[in-house]
Amino acid sequence: MRRRPRVGVVTFPGSLDDGDALRAVTSMGGEGVPLWHAHRDLRGVDAVILPGGFSYGDYLRTGAIARFAPIMEEVSTFAEAGGPVVGICNGFQILCEAGLLPGALIRNRQLRFVCRFVEVRVETSLSPLTEGLVPGEVLTVPAKHGEGQFVASAEDLDRIEGEGLVVFRYCAPDGAVDDEHNLNGSLHSIAGVRSQAGNVVGLMPHPEHAVDPDVGPTGGQPMLASLLSYALARV
């Protein structure tokens, strides 16, 4: 029988979506493993999720303090060794602050917190969340954030686009990318990016809130299924 991939979910002070992430991993057939920010121990997991929330109250900048949590050293080492690391929302902000992903997230263009379902278009199958998905595919997932506007310097943006590091873009239901459907003013409508090596990925929308058909769209299912098979392939 195939082993269930063990997916660690880190809880920081102020994390909110750790419970949902653990539950989503389990419902998709993996084993959710709670991890604690103050421990230097990944408990032998096959993949790591940094969940959403407001770690350390978003003080200074979103994710700025969390990146120095003891467990982040382990996460960096794990990522350097090729381990799959996924940052969702605040987790994405933490990975950018830690330099594991390019760019940064600033206040939404419209100045308002957004909380609704959005469509994102898959841009590459070379990431732990999109392996096995087809570029162009559109998924519906919820987004809820005040600081999700993706920015980068002109040179970084060129590199991100040139090397195909964009994983998701906000789009219309038919997959068209335009300003009207750019949820928060992100450069090039970027909703998620990956690292150069491809094993670290971050996105603002929440796949972990979109796996149960009883409570809404299920765009998170294919993303988490991809993560589980990606994690298993490395074991």
Place this chain on the structure above:
Amino acid sequence: MRYRCHVEVDLKPGLLDPQGKAVEGALPAMGWTNVSNVRIGKSISLDIEASDEQEAIAQVHEMAERLLSNPVIELFVIRGVQENPGLALEDHP
């Protein structure tokens, strides 16, 4: 020696500053229709023990690069490093 340091952190000029925009949008309603380019940054003050002013500045510079600012989106300047006779925080003007 103890030094009082002030660091100012601002969003890079090219970046949209939504907070600045919000304030800029509110000012005309109060009669100030002559204001533009409102930018909102951060001011960080700290005391640091160092052997001299140069060392204090060097350390604060490193802090600013690694934690106080994010070089992807922000610029910082160190202002007003002054010898601090050891006043309590509330005594600072």
